[in-house]
Every structure is written in C-alpha cells, then in structure tokens.
Amino acid sequence: MNQRIVVDPITRIEGHLRIEAETDADGRITRASSAGTMVRGLEIILRQRDPRDAWAFAQRICGVCTLVHGMASVRSVEDALKIEIPANAELIRNLMIGAQYIHDHVMHFYHLHALDWVDVVSALKADPKATSTLAQSLSGYAKSSPGYFSDAQKKLKGFVEAGQLGIFANGYWGHPGYKLPPEANLMAVAHYLDALAWQRDVVKLHAIFGGKNPHPMFVVGGVPCAISIDPSHVGHGQGPHHRGGDSGTALNMTGLQVVQNVIHQMKGFVDQVYVPDTLAIAGFYPDWFKQGEGVGNFMTFGDFPAKSMNDPASFLIPRGVILDRDLSKIHPIDVNAEGEIQEFVSHAWYKYSVGKAKGLHPYRGETELDYTGPQPPYQHLDVDQDYSWMKSPRWKGKPVEVGPLARVLMLYASGHVQTKELVSMALKQLNAPVEALYSTLGRTAARTLETKLIADAMQGWYDQLLANIKAGDLKTFNDSQWEPSTWPARAQGVGLMEAPRGGLSHWIVIENQKIANYQAIVPSTWNAGPRDAGGGQGPYEASLKGHHLHDAKQPLEILRTIHSFDPCIACAVHVTDPQGEELVQVKVY
Amino acid sequence: MKTAHPFTSEPGTVGEGLAQRGVSRRNFLKYCSTLASLLALPAGMAPVLAAAIATARRQSVIWLSFQECTGCTESITRSHSPTLENLIFDLISLDYHHTLQAASAEAAEQAREQAMHDNVGKYLLIVDGSIPLGNPGYSTIAGISNHAMLLDSARGAAVIVAVGTCATYGGIPKADPNPTGAVSVSDIVKDKPIINIPGCPPIPVVMTGVLAHFLTFGKIPELDGLGRPKVFYGETIHDRCYRRPFYDQGKFAQSFDDEAARRGWCLFKLGCKGPVTYNACATTKWNDGTSFPIQSGHGCIGCSEPNFWDAGGFYQALSMPITPVQGTLAAAAAAGAAAGVAVTWHNRSKKSAARAAHQKMTVDDLKREEQ
Numbered sequence: 001m002n003q004r005i006v007v008d009p010i011t012r013i014e015g016h017l018r019i020e021a022e023t024d025a026d027g028r029i030t031r032a033s034s035a036g037t038m039v040r041g042l043e044i045i046l047r048q049r050d051p052r053d054a055w056a057f058a059q060r061i062c063g064v065c066t067l068v069h070g071m072a073s074v075r076s077v078e079d080a081l082k083i084e085i086p087a088n089a090e091l092i093r094n095l096m097i098g099a100q101y102i103h104d105h106v107m108h109f110y111h112l113h114a115l116d117w118v119d120v121v122s123a124l125k126a127d128p129k130a131t132s133t134l135a136q137s138l139s140g141y142a143k144s145s146p147g148y149f150s151d152a153q154k155k156l157k158g159f160v161e162a163g164q165l166g167i168f169a170n171g172y173w174g175h176p177g178y179k180l181p182p183e184a185n186l187m188a189v190a191h192y193l194d195a196l197a198w199q200r201d202v203v204k205l206h207a208i209f210g211g212k213n214p215h216p217m218f219v220v221g222g223v224p225c226a227i228s229i230d231p232s233h234v235g236h237g238q239g240p241h242h243r244g245g246d247s248g249t250a251l252n253m254t255g256l257q258v259v260q261n262v263i264h265q266m267k268g269f270v271d272q273v274y275v276p277d278t279l280a281i282a283g284f285y286p287d288w289f290k291q292g293e294g295v296g297n298f299m300t301f302g303d304f305p306a307k308s309m310n311d312p313a314s315f316l317i318p319r320g321v322i323l324d325r326d327l328s329k330i331h332p333i334d335v336n337a338e339g340e341i342q343e344f345v346s347h348a349w350y351k352y353s354v355g356k357a358k359g360l361h362p363y364r365g366e367t368e369l370d371y372t373g374p375q376p377p378y379q380h381l382d383v384d385q386d387y388s389w390m391k392s393p394r395w396k397g398k399p400v401e402v403g404p405l406a407r408v409l410m411l412y413a414s415g416h417v418q419t420k421e422l423v424s425m426a427l428k429q430l431n432a433p434v435e436a437l438y439s440t441l442g443r444t445a446a447r448t449l450e451t452k453l454i455a456d457a458m459q460g461w462y463d464q465l466l467a468n469i470k471a472g473d474l475k476t477f478n479d480s481q482w483e484p485s486t487w488p489a490r491a492q493g494v495g496l497m498e499a500p501r502g503g504l505s506h507w508i509v510i511e512n513q514k515i516a517n518y519q520a521i522v523p524s525t526w527n528a529g530p531r532d533a534g535g536g537q538g539p540y541e542a543s544l545k546g547h548h549l550h551d552a553k554q555p556l557e558i559l560r561t562i563h564s565f566d567p568c569i570a571c572a573v574h575v576t577d578p579q580g581e582e583l584v585q586v587k588v589y
Numbered sequence: 590m591k592t593a594h595p596f597t598s599e600p601g602t603v604g605e606g607l608a609q610r611g612v613s614r615r616n617f618l619k620y621c622s623t624l625a626s627l628l629a630l631p632a633g634m635a636p637v638l639a640a641a642i643a644t645a646r647r648q649s650v651i652w653l654s655f656q657e658c659t660g661c662t663e664s665i666t667r668s669h670s671p672t673l674e675n676l677i678f679d680l681i682s683l684d685y686h687h688t689l690q691a692a693s694a695e696a697a698e699q700a701r702e703q704a705m706h707d708n709v710g711k712y713l714l715i716v717d718g719s720i721p722l723g724n725p726g727y728s729t730i731a732g733i734s735n736h737a738m739l740l741d742s743a744r745g746a747a748v749i750v751a752v753g754t755c756a757t758y759g760g761i762p763k764a765d766p767n768p769t770g771a772v773s774v775s776d777i778v779k780d781k782p783i784i785n786i787p788g789c790p791p792i793p794v795v796m797t798g799v800l801a802h803f804l805t806f807g808k809i810p811e812l813d814g815l816g817r818p819k820v821f822y823g824e825t826i827h828d829r830c831y832r833r834p835f836y837d838q839g840k841f842a843q844s845f846d847d848e849a850a851r852r853g854w855c856l857f858k859l860g861c862k863g864p865v866t867y868n869a870c871a872t873t874k875w876n877d878g879t880s881f882p883i884q885s886g887h888g889c890i891g892c893s894e895p896n897f898w899d900a901g902g903f904y905q906a907l908s909m910p911i912t913p914v915q916g917t918l919a920a921a922a923a924a925g926a927a928a929g930v931a932v933t934w935h936n937r938s939k940k941s942a943a944r945a946a947h948q949k950m951t952v953d954d955l956k957r958e959e960q
Binding site: 007012014016037038041049050057064107111112115155167172200201204207208209210211215223227228248249255371373375376379479553559570 | 649656686689721762771881890904
C-alpha cells in the first residue's frame with residue numbers, strides 16, 4: 001500500500017525540518033518533500049541599520065555554524081565599500097573559519113550523525129578488551145586501554161539500568177539496519193563522550209580571537225582583537241586603579257600559545273580519532289555508498305585566501321560549478337550575472353511581484369510572507385502547493401549541491417594533490433570505486449577528508465601570523481573607511497564564503513549609510529529547498545528517492561541520508577519582508 | 590554538620606549512579622564545593638548539597654526549541670563545570686531535546702509525552718527561542734504551533750527556565766519591526782515560576798549553575814526584577830571589568846588596533862555597553878576562563894539586556910552618566926536578602942585579588958579558594 005510518511009521533528013540537526021515521503025507498495029520512497037517550518041525575519045530586521053552592526057544580527061541566523069554569517073556579513077560590507085583588510089586579519093579569519101570547520105564537522109559526526117550508524121544499547125554487550133584491540137588496530141590514539149573502554153561501558157550501563165534513558169530514549173536500538181559489532185559500537189560511544197570534552201577545549205581558539213564561542217566578535221575592516229605582545233605598560237600612581245595593562249588583550253603571548261595548543265589538539269583528534277572512526281564505521285555499511293546521491297551538480301564559492309578575498313586564485317578551496325558529475329570541466333561563476341544565481345519561491349510560502357514562476361537575483365530579491373499552509377495542528381502539508389519557509393536557489397536554473405562533497409570534488413577536479421591522495425586512500429581502504437563519492441556515506445566521508453585537509457592547513461596560517469608579528473607587523477584593522485562619512489551614497493556588495501555546510505553568500509545594498517537591502521542565500525537553502533517552478537527537486541528531495549524503509553515507524557534510512565547533509569534549517573529560513581506583514585492574517589492561536 | 594554518606598542511597602538515584610561509575614566520595618564532594626562557590630553559598634553548604642544531589646532521581650528535563658538559532662544549546666555544551674556530560678549522565682534526564690536526542694519524528698514526540706506523563710508537576714521545562722504570535726504557521730514542530738506546544742508543556746512543569754535573550758525577552762526575532770510577532774515565554778505563561786537566563790547566548794556555566802541550584806534545593810534561586818538570578822546578574826560587566834582602571838584614569842582606545850587598544854585600554858569610546866549590561870562575563874569569562882569580548886578587543890554589545898538589538902548602534906558610545914564603583918555595593922545592599930549573597934561573592938573574589946592583579950577569575954579559582 002502506498003503510504004505518506006512524516007518525519008517531524010527531524011532531530012540531531014540545527015533547526016526545524018520536516019520530511020514528508022511517499023512510498024510505494026514495497027516501502028520504497030517515490031517522492032520526498034523537504035519543508036522548513038520556522039521563520040524569524042532577520043533580513044527585514046536588518047534594514048535601515050548601520051552596516052557595521054549587520055554582522056552581529058546576521059550571525060544570529062545560526063548558533064551552530066556560529067561564526068560564518070558574521071564573517072559573510074563583514075565581507076559583504078567590505079566588498080561594497082572596497083575595504084582592504086590587513087594580512088594579519090585575513091590569517092586570523094582563516095584560523096577562525098578553519099577552527100569552525102574542524103569543531104563543527106567533528107561534532108556533526110559524533111553528536112548528530114553517529115547514532116544513525118551506532119547502536120548505543122549494543123555497546124553494552126561489548127568486550128572492553130576486544131574493543132581496545134580494535135581501537136589500537138585503527139590508530140595510535142592514547143585513550144584505548146581496556147580500562148578506558150570498560151569505564152565508558154560502565155557509564156553507559158549505569159545510565160541504562162537506572163531506567164532513565166534521557167537523550168537515548170526511544171532510539172531505534174536493535175533496528176536491523178545497525179551493522180556494527182558491539183565492540184565498534186562501544187568504541188564509538190566512548191569517542192562520542194571524548195569528542196564532547198574535546199570540542200569544549202578547542203573552541204578556545206575562537207575565545208582568544210573573538211572573546212567567546214558561540215557567537216564570537218567581528219569587526220568590519222579587520223578583526224577586533226589587537227595584538228598585545230608588549231608585556232606591560234607602566235602605570236602611574238599607586239594601587240590597582242592606577243596600574244598599567246599588564247595583560248593587554250587576549251591576543252598576547254599566552255593567547256598565541258593557547259591557539260598553538262588548540263591547533264595541535266585539533267590535528268591530533270582528527271588524525272587519530274575522526275578519520276579512522278569514519279573509515280572504520282563506513283566499512284560496515286557498503287550499501288550506503290550506492291544510494292543517497294542527490295542531483296549530481298555541485299557548486300563552491302571558494303575560501304581560505306592565501307592573499308586576499310579579492311584574489312580567488314589564491315584560495316585553498318577553488319570556486320566553480322561541476323555539472324552532471326563531469327569532473328573534467330569546472331564552470332566559472334559570475335555572481336553578479338542576472339541569470340546565474342537566482343532564488344525561486346514556486347513552492348514556498350512567499351509571493352513575488354513577478355509571479356511564482358520566475359526567479360530573482362539576490363540584489364533584487366523580494367520576500368513577502370504568504371503562509372498558505374494548513375492551520376496547526378496539522379497532519380500533512382499540501383506538498384503539491386506551497387510547503388516550506390525555504391526558497392529554492394538555482395544556478396542557471398539548475399539545482400546544485402553545496403557542502404563538503406562539492407568542495408572535495410572541486411579540489412579533486414582541479415588537481416589538488418593532497419585531496420587526490422586522501423580520496424584514493426579512503427576509497428582503497430573501503431574497497432570502493434570513485435562513484436561511491438556520490439552517495440550518503442560518500443558525503444559523510446568527504447566531510448571527514450576535508451576536515452583533515454583544513455586541520456593540516458591551520459599550522460601554516462598560524463606560522464605566517466607569528467612571522468608577521470616577529471617582523472613587526474601588528475596591523476589587524478583598517479580604519480580608513482570606518483567613518484560612514486567616507487562612504488559613497490550608494491554601494492552594493494556580496495560576502496562569499498565556504499561555510500562548513502557549503503557555499504554561503506550575503507548580499508548587501510547600502511544607501512545613505514544605512515542598509516537598504518540585505519539578502520542571505522545559505523548552504524542549507526541550496527540543499528534543502530523545495531521544488532522549483534519546473535518541478536525540479538533540490539538535493540535533499542532527490543537524494544531520498546529510491547530509499548527502502550525497513551519500518552516506516554522507524555525512518556532510520558531517511559535520517560541517514562538527511563543527516564549526511566548536516567542540515568542547518570535556521571540558516572536556511574531567515575527571510576521576510578515588511579509588506580508581508582500587512583498581507584498575513586494575524587491570528588493569535 | 591552530619592549528613593548521610595552520599596553513595597548509600599536508594600537504587601536509581603544519582604548517588605547510586607555515581608558509585609556505580611566509580612566516582613569517589615572525595616571527588617564528588619569537591620564537585621559540590623565548586624558548585625557551592627559558583628552559587629555563592631557558604632562553604633558549609635557543600636555537604637548538604639552533596640546529600641541532596643546524591644539522593645535525587647535524575648531530574649526530568651524537557652527542552653523546547655522555538656524561534657532560535659541553537660546557539661544556546663551549543664553554549665551549554667561548552668560548560669566546563671559542571672559539564673554537559675555531568676549534567677545528562679549524573680544530574681538530569683534530558684528527555685526531549687531536538688539537537689541531542691536520538692529519536693526523531695513520532696518517537697521523539699512520544700518521549701516528550703511520556704516524560705510529561707511520568708513526571709507531571711515535577712519536570713523542568715527549558716525553552717530557548719521566542720514564540721511567534723503573528724501566525725501559528727510561522728513556527729511549527731510536528732505540525733503543532735510553538736504557542737500550543739509551550740502551553741501544553743508548561744501545564745505540568747514545576748518550573749520553567751527560559752534560556753537566551755529570545756526566550757527571556759523576545760530577542761532578535763522581536764527586534765524592530767518584529768516581523769513575526771515574536772514574544773517571550775513570560776509573555777505567554779503567567780501561572781508558573783519562570784527563571785530567565787538571558788544572553789546571546791548565555792554563559793555556559795551560568796546555565797548549568799542555575800540548573801544545579803534548582804536540582805539541589807528544589808526551588809528557584811533569588812531573582813531580580815527581570816527574572817534573572819541575582820547571583821549571576823547582580824553586577825554590570827563594567828563594574829567587574831579588568832579594564833575598569835583605565836576607564837577611571839580616562840584612558841580609552843580610539844580605534845581597534847591603535848596603541849591604546851594593544852595595551853588593553855577601555856573600549857567605552859568604541860561603543861562598549863558594559864556599563865549598562867548585567868552579566869557575569871567579566872568574572873566567569875567564557876570557554877573555561879579563556880577570554881570575554883572586551884578582553885578580545887571588542888566592546889560588549891549588551892546581549893543579555895532586554896531589547897539590546899534596538900538600543901542604539903554597537904559602536905555608538907553610551908551617553909549616559911556612569912555609576913561610580915561604590916554604587917555596586919549600595920545597589921546590592923538595597924536588594925535585601927540578596928545583599929549577603931552579592932557581597933559575599935564580591936568579597937570572596939576580592940580576597941583572591943583577582944581584580945587587583947587583573948587576573949582571570951574562573952570556576953577553578955573559586956574552587957581553589959574553598960580549599
């Protein structure tokens with residue numbers, strides 16, 4: 001019998017995502033619809049504000065990829081006003097973005113994605129000694145003694161026996177889709193806990209440069225944290241109130257040492273835990289290298305400049321589009337071309353002045369709220385009409401996937417040596433062909449491989465920063481265009497970046513020193529948006545087609561593929577318009 | 590003071606769980622004194638705390654996420670003491686939490702309903718994110734509007750904890766022109782005690798500290814007029830800032846990387862909102878005492894204050910007169926019973942000479958002082 005399966009809430013993601021899937025008599029998905037079910041309206045809140053303040057607002061689009069929207073926002077203002085930032089600021093930003101990738105990807109793997117592959121309850125049956133042998137065969141990670149795994153198991157046992165399962169309650173434990181032996185499950189559970197402790201420490205890099213994490217601080221024109229290597233300043237007078245600044249800013253020698261330690265800690269965990277765990281776990285799930293592929297088109301905006309954001313040739317990750325899996329050709333992107341990047345609202349709860357069939361370039365983007373969905377509480381959305389708060393971005397009318405897989409493919413296609421080596425190593429170990437990349441686990445593995453790439457690059461940026469400081473270059477901020485009186489009457493710009501979840505763009509129009517228009521097109525919108533005017537599906541919807549569900553009540557298969565994209569739905573939905581307010585029927589529920 | 594051994598308690602209690610996991614009594618008591626310090630309790634309270642925690646069944650907690658960015662959840666995972674693992678394995682049973690729970694869809698909703706049913710009148714309800722009243726379709730979970738889910742879940746809760754500036758005061762969705770009609774938890778729920786823990790996001794140890802307080806005493810800590818625990822929100826950031834001496838001397842940074850900025854002079858002229866922001870950033874600091882925005886060269890944006898998004902540009906210097914140092918204690922004294930707490934805390938940190946030496950003050954420092 002054909003069935004409509006609703007997965008809402010999708011947990012272990014950021015935000016509010018709902019999947020409605022139709023299955024045929026065999027339990028195979030014939031059509032899936034992806035819906036964002038929460039809207040806040042940040043873009044309209046940004047209007048008429050000081051462009052220098054925009055980053056703090058934009059950053060609150062998301063607290064998981066916590067710095068990327070702040071970063072894209074300052075880049076958009078700098079692009080509009082043609083502000084060059086100092087070399088040290090570019091290096092510090094690279095270190096902050098890199099740290100965000102490493103932190104975010106590891107947490108995604110262990111705390112959001114792992115429970116799709118790891119059966120927590122099965123870990124109780126593991127032999128700690130055999131687990132230790134398994135762990136030591138995979139890597140030289142120090143925490144691998146039988147005692148270590150026995151402690152982890154005890155912790156879990158006490159938890160389960162107390163009868164209060166907390167976050168593990170109602171998991172799909174014992175589902176036949178789980179294939180790991182008890183020892184591998186125990187190892188993964190131990191690393192789940194380990195990664196929780198690790199992530200807390202490595203965010204100290206953000207705390208040094210940005211004062212805190214989540215939501216570190218930024219500034220248009222550079223970075224806010226002055227370099228304070230002058231050991232002390234002699235004060236005048238007596239007592240604490242007259243003392244000089246013997247600690248200056250957080251970015252002093254102690255702070256730099258913290259950053260260096262974090263870089264070591266990051267690299268150690270990625271090399272010794274994250275990479276071996278990903279490959280070991282993936283090895284038990286060969287079927288998942290054959291499904292969940294998506295649309296076959298991939299896009300990157302590129303990031304990690306060696307010189308400046310205005311010099312894409314110096315980026316670590318290149319910019320471009322790959323179509324139909326053809327790695328022999330990288331198509332260039334013209335971000336300003338009217339017909340290239342466009343957003344559609346054909347199946348979203350918005351209206352366009354040009355009608356629902358046409359797309360709009362973000363500089364001319366419109367967003368007018370028009371909720372036509374069912375009144376809550378509801379059972380089903382009308383997926384043939386409008387069904388999401390997400391728009392549908394397209395490149396030259398085509399859906400494209402953004403994110404780790406797109407980046408790894410772009411690096412691979414452009415002949416990046418380390419990427420080619422990493423991909424060959426992984427495929428060889430998994431005994432899989434190159435086509436395996438276009439799959440659920442291909443996406444998950446790509447995330448791990450790029451983390452390794454970036455963890456290795458961190459040291460280079462740090463060394464360069466130190467070399468600059470040594471040579472007497474302490475500049476971190478360009479104040480030449482700080483005062484709004486220096487700005488032109490009208491300017492527009494785009495802040496491009498590669499966020500952990502994929503290509504991100506913030507578009508700003510500045511008029512008379514205020515924000516006239518602000519649009520953000522974010523990675524999860526590219527991936528999770530609803531169908532376009534021609535019925536074309538985005539990556540989430542396309543990737544689920546053909547999935548066979550063992551038990552519709554336990555939609556583990558849907559979670560595996562959706563989680564492989566690392567959804568970030570507060571990011572994906574962030575738009576409304578002032579006119580929209582008048583049109584919406586206000587009704588207090 | 591005579592107290593029961595923490596680990597000779599009933600099956601299924603926190604104490605038994607800790608014993609099973611091989612946590613020593615000594616370590617447990619040490620943890621409790623940290624907690625006591627953090628909460629500004631007299632040192633003698635540590636054993637009482639220990640006994641209370643050890644004999645408790647793990648407190649059922651339901652965490653609802655509405656119009657939010659998940660920054661508050663991310664923040665609580667950064668707590669160094671107690672850690673998130675301490676919390677979810679030893680102290681609470683986190684029965685519903687979108688970002689962390691294993692189950693999705695129907696199974697997730699069942700977990701919420703089960704926890705509400707089993708712990709009616711007793712569970713703790715945590716909410717992050719604002720609630721849109723403009724249209725119920727603006728934010729739904731499992732087809733249910735945020736407003737309906739909040740009312741439904743609040744009914745059987747013992748206490749509600751609103752975390753983050755969105756849940757406490759409406760936050761960024763409520764910022765002008767408030768396109769979705771966003772409101773705070775306390776705008777909707779009127780018949781339950783509500784603890785507000787504002788901040789965008791709140792400081793990790795402040796969230797875990799308040800939870801531990803409730804768990805220990807079964808009642809809410811003393812709150813100020815805005816529903817905030819006085820122990821963490823009793824003083825302004827400016828009052829406790831390590832750069833305060835420069836303010837008093839009239840030494841200000843004029844730009845983000847001038848010589849004054851490199852020397853750590855006061856950021857008042859670059860728009861710092863520390864003087865009007867009540868929060869503990871300057872004392873507990875962030876990320877295990879690593880830094881806080883001012884120490885990393887950026888003024889405070891006032892993120893724990895109601896309506897801070899609309900309170901003027903982040904780089905506009907405050908125009909209001911600044912309260913002198915003495916005002917802090919005077920204000921605390923006026924707060925009645927809170928005075929003892931605030932002054933004790935103040936004196937204790939004074940004793941550590943943290944302020945005089947411009948050293949960072951962390952949870953660990955507090956712990957060392959107790960010993």
